[in-house]
Amino acid sequence: MTDSDDRPADLTGLARxxxxxxxxxxxxxxxxxxxxxxxxxxxxxxxxxxxxxxAAVAAGVALFAxxxxxxxxxxxxxxxxxxxxxxxxxxxxxxxxxxxxxxxYVEALASLGESAGSADSAAGREVARxxxxxxxxxxxxLDPDDADLRRALAALGAPGPAASDSTARNARxxxxx
Amino acid sequence: MDVSTDDRSLAxxxxxxxxxxxxxxYRRHTPAMYGLVTRLLGEAGADADDxxxxxxxxxxxxxxxxxxxxxxxxxxxxxxxxxxxxQVRRQGRRLDDQPLxxxxxxxxxxxxxxLDLEAAVATLPDGYRTVLLLHDWEGYSHPEIxxxxxxxxxxxxxxxxxxxxxxxxxxxxxxxxxx
Numbered sequence: 001m002t003d004s005d006d007r008p009a010d011l012t013g014l015a016r017x018x019x020x021x022x023x024x025x026x027x028x029x030x031x032x033x034x035x036x037x038x039x040x041x042x043x044x045x046x047x048x049x050x051x052x053x054x055a056a057v058a059a060g061v062a063l064f065a066x067x068x069x070x071x072x073x074x075x076x077x078x079x080x081x082x083x084x085x086x087x088x089x090x091x092x093x094x095x096x097x098x099x100x101x102x103x104x105y106v107e108a109l110a111s112l113g114e115s116a117g118s119a120d121s122a123a124g125r126e127v128a129r130x131x132x133x134x135x136x137x138x139x140x141x142l143d144p145d146d147a148d149l150r151r152a153l154a155a156l157g158a159p160g161p162a163a164s165d166s167t168a169r170n171a172r173x174x175x176x177x
Numbered sequence: 178m179d180v181s182t183d184d185r186s187l188a189x190x191x192x193x194x195x196x197x198x199x200x201x202x203y204r205r206h207t208p209a210m211y212g213l214v215t216r217l218l219g220e221a222g223a224d225a226d227d228x229x230x231x232x233x234x235x236x237x238x239x240x241x242x243x244x245x246x247x248x249x250x251x252x253x254x255x256x257x258x259x260x261x262x263x264q265v266r267r268q269g270r271r272l273d274d275q276p277l278x279x280x281x282x283x284x285x286x287x288x289x290x291x292l293d294l295e296a297a298v299a300t301l302p303d304g305y306r307t308v309l310l311l312h313d314w315e316g317y318s319h320p321e322i323x324x325x326x327x328x329x330x331x332x333x334x335x336x337x338x339x340x341x342x343x344x345x346x347x348x349x350x351x352x353x354x355x356x
Contacts, residue, residue, distance in 0.1 A: 006338075006341075007341070008312075008313040008341075009309060009313045009340075009341050009344050009345075011294070011298070011309075011310070011313055011314040013293075013294040013295075014212075014216070014294060014295060014298065014314065015212065016209055016212055017208035017209050017211070017212045018208060018211045018212040018215055019208055019211070020207050020208065020211040020225075020226070020229060021226065024207075024226050024229060024230065025200065025203055025204070025207075027226070027230060028203065028229070028230045028233050028234075029196060029199065029200065029203075031230055031234055032199065032233070032234060032237055033196075035234060035238075037194070037234070037237045037238065038191075038194050038195075038196045038199055038237070039194055039196060
């Protein structure tokens with residue numbers, strides 16, 4: 001061993017960047033398009049999503065969060081997917097769908113902020129609160145001992161988890177426009 | 178415009194599916210990713226295109242969850258490093274190999290001549306080269322390298338020690354690349 005073996009190698013002579021082959025950009029874009037990661041309709045900055053659209057997304061999530069209402073085959077496609085996943089006991093797929101639905105919900109709320117003051121916005125906020133209450137209620141059914149969930153429900157003025165499953169199912173509300 | 182802020186704007190647009198924004202991010206950051214990936218892959222550099230493409234696909238998928246605790250470039254290069262590790266393993270090569278006595282296996286310096294730095298680094302065994310580049314060039318710590326490459330911290334230290342020694346031998350008695 002020599003002292004120099006403990007010193008960092010001087011690699012400053014290596015250029016940080018290399019130019020990739022020109023075709024790689026188009027190839028990568030094509031792969032992203034194929035995977036559905038590029039090419040979706042883009043919402044331009046400063047051009048808020050219409051209140052109706054935000055409300056529709058929120059309502060789709062509400063349908064899911066509020067109760068997995070079977071028989072709503074013409075409702076949100078994602079809700080149907082969630083129900084199917086649950087029926088198939090596919091927990092991983094269900095979790096993924098919940099994540100996607102949740103992302104849509106948050107994006108819809110951001111859009112509501114851009115249309116603040118309109119009648120649609122007020123309706124959207126009310127729907128959003130209802131969704132949160134319903135989602136919290138569902139979560140508290142999954143984990144009845146979670147004190148944080150109970151406190152959150154109380155803060156939103158929602159009742160705690162129902163005493164029995166049959167009562168609980170009756171208490172689920174489907175929100176739709 | 179602040180570069181990191183601009184990265185954020187572009188990243189938001191990419192998340193919404195904006196192809197033009199993606200191309201802007203790609204052109205800004207891919208040369209650094211490509212430089213790192215081609216060197217990490219060494220002789221297998223022909224696979225760099227696949228690694229870069231897959232790294233971008235993973236990055237775009239994960240972009241909504243990126244928390245901006247590092248620069249976007251650092252994050253992208255980290256994803257690329259992960260892809261390199263997977264590619265190397267897929268080819269049956271190892272990053273925790275320990276060639277005897279730290280010699281660069283399979284290489285004999287030209288009589289009386291030095292390799293330039295680029296060629297010398299490329300000649301190092303996979304494990305040596307990877308740890309050397311990540312530590313002495315990219316600034317990763319040994320625990321970070323161990324986590325990225327799924328090797329022991331001690332292995333990372335050992336690889337670095339041997340890599341530095343092998344590199345200095347390749348570069349000549351002064352341990353420096355010729356001017």
